[in-house]
Amino acid sequence: MAVQINPSILSADFARLAEEARAVEGADWLHVDVMDNHFVPNLTLGLPVVESLARATDTPLDCHLMIEQADRWAPQYVEAGASSVTFHVEAAAAPVRLAREIRAKGARASMALRPATPIEPYEDLLPELDMLLIMTVEPGFGGQAFLDIMLPKIRRTRELIDKHGLQLWLQVDGGVSASTIEQCADAGADVFVAGSAVYGAKDPAEAVRALRTRAETATAKASWACGH
Numbered sequence: 001m002a003v004q005i006n007p008s009i010l011s012a013d014f015a016r017l018a019e020e021a022r023a024v025e026g027a028d029w030l031h032v033d034v035m036d037n038h039f040v041p042n043l044t045l046g047l048p049v050v051e052s053l054a055r056a057t058d059t060p061l062d063c064h065l066m067i068e069q070a071d072r073w074a075p076q077y078v079e080a081g082a083s084s085v086t087f088h089v090e091a092a093a094a095p096v097r098l099a100r101e102i103r104a105k106g107a108r109a110s111m112a113l114r115p116a117t118p119i120e121p122y123e124d125l126l127p128e129l130d131m132l133l134i135m136t137v138e139p140g141f142g143g144q145a146f147l148d149i150m151l152p153k154i155r156r157t158r159e160l161i162d163k164h165g166l167q168l169w170l171q172v173d174g175g176v177s178a179s180t181i182e183q184c185a186d187a188g189a190d191v192f193v194a195g196s197a198v199y200g201a202k203d204p205a206e207a208v209r210a211l212r213t214r215a216e217t218a219t220a221k222a223s224w225a226c227g228h
């Protein structure tokens with residue numbers, strides 16, 4: 001599978017979201033961080049903003065829900081126009097039912113793990129998902145330092161995906177930059193979220209291209225990618 005780069009609008013100017021979305025044309029997805037001030041200590045945006053953004057850009061929306069009561073809210077983000085919806089397993093009462101509901105409504109279903117949440121208890125759920133998100137910072141804020149202690153979890157998850165012959169994407173989010181993206185690709189990630197590394201750059205579209213080149217080069221050399 002080709003490498004995908006998803007700029008996070010958390011680091012964009014919220015007063016100019018449509019323009020900021022256009023500034024990263026060439027990106028695979030636009031990563032939209034929804035925070036409710038309960039699941040994480042920060043508040044960002046919700047359904048009305050996602051609805052407007054979906055109308056304002058042709059880039060598909062990858063909504064990362066850092067909110068409680070995921071079972072209640074996640075399906076509504078599909079209706080609002082998200083093409084991929086990620087819920088946190090820590091906030092979902094019935095993750096299998098929720099993933100099926102997201103898929104039935106026509107979006108890709110994705111599940112996220114906080115840094116302290118292990119992958120192993122969820123091995124049997126993987127076929128229900130289109131993507132798994134491994135957080136490489138504590139969720140809540142952009143611009144934090146990459147947690148390299150998450151690299152073994154990325155490796156173990158890639159092994160599980162391959163063991164079951166699954167097609168699901170493995171996304172990393174938090175502190176992904178020119179200096180950390182290669183380690184993530186080498187460990188087995190194939191979808192990369194980058195907020196400050198893209199929107200903090202002078203030329204965000206060029207930053208996306210540079211990240212893609214680094215990730216592609218590292219993936220080509222990675223042992224897990226042989227035969228993919």
Ligand SMILES: O=C(CO)[C@H](O)[C@H](O)COP(=O)(O)O
Pocket residue numbers: 008010011031033064066137138139140141142143144173174175176193194195196197
């Ligand atoms: O989910 C997130 C934070 O909870 C963001 O997507 C993430 O932090 C992106 O920002 P940066 O690349 O600056 O770390």
Ligand SMILES: [Fe+2]
Pocket residue numbers: 008031032033064173193
């Ligand atoms: Fe995110």
